[in-house]
Amino acid sequence: MNVSTIICVINAISGLILFQCIPACSASDKDTFKTTVVPNEFIVQFHFKYFSTVRESYIQTKLLSSNITGWRILPRNNLASQYPSDFDILRILDGKKSSIEHIVKTVTSHPSVKAVVSQRSVQRTLAWNFNATLAYKSRRTLGIVRKEDVKHSRRVSSVLHANVLWNLGITGKGVKVAIFDTGLTKNHPHFRNVKERTNWTNEKSLDDRVSHGTFVAGVIASSKECLGLAPDAELYIFKVFTNSQVSYTSWFLDAFNYAIHRKVNILNLSIGGPDFMDSPFVEKVLELSANNVIMVSSAGNDGPLYGTLNNPGDQSDVIGVGGIQFDDKIAKFSSRGMTTWELPLGYGRLGLDIVTYGSQVEGSDVRTGCRRLSGTSVSSPVVAGVAALLISGAFHRIELINPASLKQVIIEGAEKLPTYNMFEQGQGKLSLLKTLSRFTLGAPWQS
Template identity: 30%
Template structure:
């Protein structure tokens, strides 16, 4: 399909190597002839990166990637062949879906690797465009770093929403035919009317794993067209000596969008904010004025229906090219918390934004400072049975014992206390709300001490909640290794390596309240213990539940460290607590003041008076340097009042 205006744009640029596009999709066959000469890098993820010729997600990922990066002299001339590409596999061939947690990992990884644009040809149906905290945080990170996330609107053929396409600051993409009319399967949910555009999505030429080409339908293949055009516009900014501005390019693409054919009013509500208008976008970018025929349109105001009345998104191409209908048997979109690439069935064939690191052996490492609870896993039945046979019988009363149960954490704690070397045979996990997010594997000369610390922390977690030794949360600092392990459930998680026992903390909210109460009393002379408990408990739980994160970005490491540093937190808001104020919000911003070769962030705590809304809010700020494995606080705590 010829894309209007693309030839003119490509005559001016075929992309700049300074612009990076990340493709989050299935594995990509980088040996395909169309990629010869392309600047592509595959990032290690939880998904095997080797493409399979018979893999549905390998086919999907290879097709999408070729639309952007196919080289000019190949059978598939891509839209932005000279840009730099990051391949981020998130959809495995054996599952054809990914969790929102895995998707958040991929977005953060692409952001840390310097992506200007992230292409995601997939999504999950959502009633009101809501997403889990993992994904919301990752999308917010893109907005803060000015990274454009381009996501498929979905192929359910209904007035409904997919995430992340429906999340703020994302550019949603629907599919249209050669006449510029929306295709029947393309979604048109309410939020897409202000943040979505249509692009060609019918019989789009792309690469097949193992060689050859094919033409496929779907919003999955309209999405990389928009990503490629956005990359060319950013490349023009670079060539004009300007700083590439993805947010401005997003605005230009939406502002320049054209209405659908007014002669077909039935399709007007499906037009989103309009059809992609490359010529108009180019004119706006270069400072010109669009002609009357190119004037931007206001979004189509379509009222949302009570329900979309449709199934999940279409996920993978069926083995029969001639088939037009979605194959429910291979569409796992009804699975809770899963993502599926959004495509229709195939047609007949025819400047890096990274944290500054202190110069050390950790300079090239991905640091992690994560919060959660400890768990352990066996990985296989054989390993579980080994523990069952080696562990002594469990005595339930005097003279009465039962066979060992390796799943009983109390028995495991006692067994490891007598033989800590066995701790190496377990897969230790860090869990957030019962979801394993990391495997913990201490390495180096202090590995034994780290395993002893893990055993002690686990022993604290199994104590009664009123016990002084009870541990509610743990913090785990370490290095993200790039390796993964498969748990007994089949879930794959990344491995982090603690380098020593430094930073391996365990705490209970009540214990921190007591410590903070003493600090407040020392600073202010008197304080309300109940108010102190509410404020500190709100602070800790806000981070753990509402702001839960993976602890890989500089912002998240600063935020998580602020939780574990209880005395710093207590001294920070002791004045507010003494005045009866309560926590309103927590924000993390890049600090304008920092030491050389460091990475500093300001954690701001805002407090309000629940009994007097007219009273000025109190804001406290302390600075955290996260350039080393264990973050540290810098300088004095700053405070001021604000009416907002």
């Protein structure tokens, strides 16, 4: 009988833990991305943020004064409509190349318009593997509870010794963490501090039907069963992918603007793609950093080839995270440096900042219980969770914490892995305790 079809109940004679095993698509969740230009759809970028009536008047004034028809501004049915924004989405109804070029040129000539660029879509594919792992639901039963075997644990909070900080009262309290992914089920039992769930897609449901977003949130802040790193962190859930794993540049831009408005401290983006030519996306990431938002992003699952880093994890203002196994070997799937932006006119940068556990890591399942997943999309929330712990323990020095300073202490606290070069491991393996010691040395931090 195939093991993935078995429902098993193992009742330990000693009465310690009851495991109910259920099949899980979890031996590997290697994400692949396909980005495409949306035909006849453009993002009109403005130099400043304006309310919708002002933005539309700028576009209309230019086009109507030139007697240009066959276009419309697409409505945005999300929270962005309530706030000023620095872009609009323009759809050109006439598919002729000459007409499109003429409209783009006309709109671009407005002094308030920064640029007009193509809208892009991304299709993410999670290549689930059914061949090896069982998710489980667990409950404690009466009897003596054994201490967890940290050496063989797949729970990153245990392996990184987060309990040392918990015992000091450092649990992520007060830190705002934004999670950009597939959403989260309402009232999920693992989370005790979900401040807000927002939907930036064209779907009605805020719930996670894919389980990826739930898992990522669990690694950061689960407070039950499969414990996360910062259980008291304030979670802001941004659903930016549909259940069919589709997203658009404009959805991200709206969500990024709202994250800035909510003044989040950390933004985890367990996604990425090979397309760094999406200039509105790249520029908005820079704006996030300028607004003191610490972004953590996965390096990508396109290893072991070199030069396979994904964006935005390869941006210098982002903490780009690769994956390792629990035996400290670099995961085969983990993308390697260097960056390819500069080629062929110059040398690429290192790009990869740090590596941490990303193979068969334990995290929250979509409704309850736990499961295991692999991928750098798992490694990213590990670093985000560590960042939340560090910030919550240093609110008395919050004025010194910014994307650059936090990135510095995290990479300086990393442990070099033998036999691996810098393009494979960045600055080394994440170490929570060593980073904590660096964090408490004094300020400002110096290399």
